[in-house]
Structure formats: C-alpha cells, structure tokens
Amino acid sequence: MSAATCSEPAAQVYLVPQGRYSLDETLASGQVFRWSKHKDAWCGVIGGRWVSLTSTPQGIHAQTSVPVTDWRWLTDFLQTDLDIAAMHAVLEDDPWIRQAMDAMPGLRILQQDPWECLASFIVSSTKQVVQIQQILDLLCCTHGKPVKALPGYPPSWTFPPIKVIAGLSEAELRTCKMGFRAPYLLETARKLLDPAWNLDKLRQLPLAEARQRLTALPGVGDKIAHCVLLFSLGFYESFPIDVWIARALRHCYFPRRAPSMKRLQAFAEERFGIHAGYAQQYLYHYFRVKNRAALASPADRAQTR
DNA sequence: CTCCAGGCGCCTT
DNA sequence: AAGGCGCATGGA
Numbered sequence: 001m002s003a004a005t006c007s008e009p010a011a012q013v014y015l016v017p018q019g020r021y022s023l024d025e026t027l028a029s030g031q032v033f034r035w036s037k038h039k040d041a042w043c044g045v046i047g048g049r050w051v052s053l054t055s056t057p058q059g060i061h062a063q064t065s066v067p068v069t070d071w072r073w074l075t076d077f078l079q080t081d082l083d084i085a086a087m088h089a090v091l092e093d094d095p096w097i098r099q100a101m102d103a104m105p106g107l108r109i110l111q112q113d114p115w116e117c118l119a120s121f122i123v124s125s126t127k128q129v130v131q132i133q134q135i136l137d138l139l140c141c142t143h144g145k146p147v148k149a150l151p152g153y154p155p156s157w158t159f160p161p162i163k164v165i166a167g168l169s170e171a172e173l174r175t176c177k178m179g180f181r182a183p184y185l186l187e188t189a190r191k192l193l194d195p196a197w198n199l200d201k202l203r204q205l206p207l208a209e210a211r212q213r214l215t216a217l218p219g220v221g222d223k224i225a226h227c228v229l230l231f232s233l234g235f236y237e238s239f240p241i242d243v244w245i246a247r248a249l250r251h252c253y254f255p256r257r258a259p260s261m262k263r264l265q266a267f268a269e270e271r272f273g274i275h276a277g278y279a280q281q282y283l284y285h286y287f288r289v290k291n292r293a294a295l296a297s298p299a300d301r302a303q304t305r
Numbered sequence: 306c307t308c309c310a311g312g313c314g315c316c317t318t
Numbered sequence: 319a320a321g322g323c324g325c326a327t328g329g330a
Contacts (some may be wrong), residue, residue, distance in 0.1 A: 030311065125312035131328065179326025184313080221313050242311040284311075
C-alpha cells in the first residue's frame with residue numbers, strides 16, 4: 001500500500017454542477033478571501049468544516065477531514081444546483097457581458113455566510129485583495145478556532161463569530177492590521193448582538209429595504225451592502241459598484257461622460273434587471289483580471305478620482 | 306521617496 | 319445633492 005493511506009479523506013463526494021462551473025474563476029474572483037489553492041485543490045472552511053475541492057472529469061471532487069453524510073452545506077455554498085441557462089440567455093444579448101462570459105464561462109456566484117461576508121467587506125475598503133486576505137487570515141488564526149485539515153494541507157481556522165468579535169477591544173482588532181476599519185467592524189458586531197438584528201432575515205425583505213438596514217451599520221455603505229446582499233443573501237439583482245465597475249461601466253456604456261454613482265446604479269439595475277449581480281461579476285472579473293489595460297486610460301480612471 | 310488600494314463618514318458648498 | 323478629505327497599512 002502507498003503512504004497515501006494516512007491522508008485519505010473522512011468523506012468525499014463528486015458534485016456535478018448544473019451548467020459550466022470553474023473553481024478557479026469562482027474562488028479567485030474577489031467574492032471570497034479565505035480560499036487558497038494547493039496543488040490542484042482549493043481549500044477552505046465552510047460552516048466550521050474544512051473542505052478541499054478539485055476539478056475532475058467526473059465533476060467537482062470534494063474531500064473533508066471529518067465524516068459527512070449530508071452535503072447540502074457544500075452545494076448551498078457553491079450553488080452547484082442553480083440553473084444558469086436562463087441568466088446566460090438574457091445577459092448574452094449585451095455584447096460586453098457576452099464578451100466577459102465567453103472569457104470566463106465558469107464564473108459563478110457563491111452563497112457564503114452573511115456574517116463572514118459582511119465582516120470581510122467591511123475590512124476590504126481601500127485595500128487590495130492580497131491585503132484583505134492577510135487581514136482576514138490574521139483575524140481568523142488569532143480569534144477563530146482551529147479546524148482539522150487533511151494531512152499535508154496548511155492549518156485552517158473558523159471565521160470568528162459575531163459574539164467573539166463583539167467581545168474584543170478596538171486595540172485587539174487593530175493588531176490584525178485593519179487600521180481605521182477596526183472600530184467599524186467592532187461596532188457592527190456589537191449592533192448585530194441585538195436579538196432584533198438577524199442577517200438571514202434580510203432575505204425576506206425587498207432589495208431596497210434590506211440595503212437600507214445594512215447601510216445603517218457603521219462602516220457599511222452602498223457598495224458593501226450590495227456585496228453582502230449578492231454574495232450571501234441571494235439577491236441576484238444586486239449590483240455592487242466599486243472603482244473597477246465604475247470604470248468598466250463608463251468605458252462600455254458612457255465613454256463620453258461620467259455619470260454619478262447613483263445614475264450608474266440605476267442604469268445597471270435597469271439594464272440587467274434580475275440578473276444584475278451576475279452581470280456585475282462578469283464585468284468586474286473580466287476587466288480587473290483579464291483586461292485591466294482597457295481601463296488604464298486617464299479618461300476611464302478620471303471618474304473615480 | 307510617492308502613490309494608491311473592491312470605501313465610508315463627515316464636513317463643506 | 320454633490321464634491322473634498324482623512325482615515326491605517328503596506329505593496330508597487
């Protein structure tokens with residue numbers, strides 16, 4: 001027998017997604033910040049469970065380090081059962097979105113934990129993705145709980161729950177290098193301790209009302225609220241506008257003028273409708289990663305400065 | 306060295 | 319309503 005015996009998973013499964021699905025395009029798209037690739041396997045923690053994911057001809061191969069019988073937690077996160085055919089059919093009418101979709105046909109929107117998503121994006125403001133990852137790793141290995149990984153993989157931690165963050169001091173959070181974002185994260189966590197606050201219940205509200213509830217939290221403006229609604233609460237019509245999306249929208253649709261953020265928001269929601277979230281993901285990832293040079297002109301950058 | 310990064314909140318007009 | 323600026327931190 002080979003030495004691999006000691007690293008056999010406690011449970012494994014092959015998931016066959018509805019439609020195209022790329023782990024690389026999805027897990028490196030700036031929706032999540034705590035997934036890392038080791039050899040061919042993407043490793044992460046979902047709901048306290050360590051999991052590795054590998055693309056194979058048979059589907060997505062998932063391995064866990066502890067026994068698992070029900071894989072719903074994983075299919076919910078990956079949204080592998082979501083039929084994206086109708087969304088593709090609608091969005092490909094737009095030449096820009098079509099171009100982006102053709103470049104990344106397997107890019108998908110995940111459904112992550114609302115608190116981890118909210119906290120991550122509070123920390124994200126005016127930071128590069130690499131730095132966001134560093135801050136969150138530091139936060140988790142300091143205040144999260146260790147999670148058992150398969151042998152040969154790096155150690156992992158859970159994301160600290162609301163009550164843990166709420167119980168810290170601002171100075172402790174600043175130790176995690178988040179700077180002026182520390183009081184925002186702390187005060188938001190403390191507000192969420194109120195039993196009247198339930199992030200999951202925002203799902204039942206109309207988009208505009210859910211957005212207003214979120215922006216009432218310190219450190220949460222329109223952009224971060226839209227990210228939380230889209231990436232964790234199932235609001236697929238949500239369209240987060242950051243500097244990259246603003247540049248992309250102007251480059252594609254308003255080459256001769258610079259509409260306000262409010263105007264851009266209304267334009268995107270009107271043009272892309274119930275699929276605006278996917279349109280945003282395609283535009284963001286396409287222009288930021290695949291075609292960054294197209295937005296490098298002063299005219300495109302001017303709007304956001 | 307300077308500039309800037311998946312913004313937000315607050316202060317001016 | 320719209321625009322300017324400070325805020326920590328670290329990489330380019």
